[in-house]
Amino acid sequence: MFEQLTQLVQQYGSNAVVNNSAVPNEHNEAVISETSNSIFEGLKKIVSEGGTDQIAGLFNGNSSIDSSNPVVQQIQQQLSGSLGQKFGLSSADSSGVASNLIPQILSSLVNKAKDPNDSSFQISDIINSISGNSGQASGIMDTISKYGMQFGLDQNNDGKVDVADVLVVTKSKGGIAGFIGKLFGSK
Structure with a gap:
């Protein structure tokens, strides 16, 4: 699953990362990799902390996949902190990258998982x-x-x-x- 997730992040990363002057070009690939890792680890953390209801809500469409969703918020915060710490991005820049990427990627992940004609995510x-x-x-x-x-x-x-x-x-x-x-x- 991690490989497919990374491909999804690369798909959405061009505007939020590659074409973003706040992210130095030499860090583009690492930022995309960190985004994939943050999403995967964030979902694992939510499940390990008893958040199966939140994950189920994400996949069954009972909750919106935007900044009001607690899953989105938690993963955005994790990614934002990580980007600031590992790549020296300002708080505003790292928050901007996270808030641009996480809702789009999670929404696409959920839609692909629910689409019976798309076998990339089960x-x-x-x-x-x-x-x-x-x-x-x-x-x-x-x-x-x-x-x-x-x-x-x-x-x-x-x-x-x-x-x-x-x-x-x-x-x-x-x-x-x-x-x-x-x-x-x-x-």
Whole structure:
């Protein structure tokens, strides 16, 4: 996932980084790399701190992907601080780069993950990459249960979304990736 994320950052980085006089040309590639790393590590940190609801909200479209979104805010702050510290950018310049890049990249990431015709990002791959350990799986499952009723994922009509529902979906509709895809609106 990190490689695809870096390609996405490069796609949006031309205006915010390459064509930005505040970012010295010799740092362009490193700033783009730092942006990718900040997004990836930021998402991992949010999950590790129990923010699975925030991540789920990001991917299911219940929250806007702009500066009002707590996920966007946290990653922008992390990137801004990192750009100032590692590359000597002023606070205003590093904040400007972060606020130009992060909402665009996260929005594109979410849209690509939800698009059944775009296989560059799979929601299941993103969740696996950012959850990092099996302990997070239960947190993600809790989130699936919380949102699952809203998305009709109660496959056995027992009034809750649980492992039994996952088993029904995984046997018939593409495994756990199919279940997670259904949760986030993919076909």
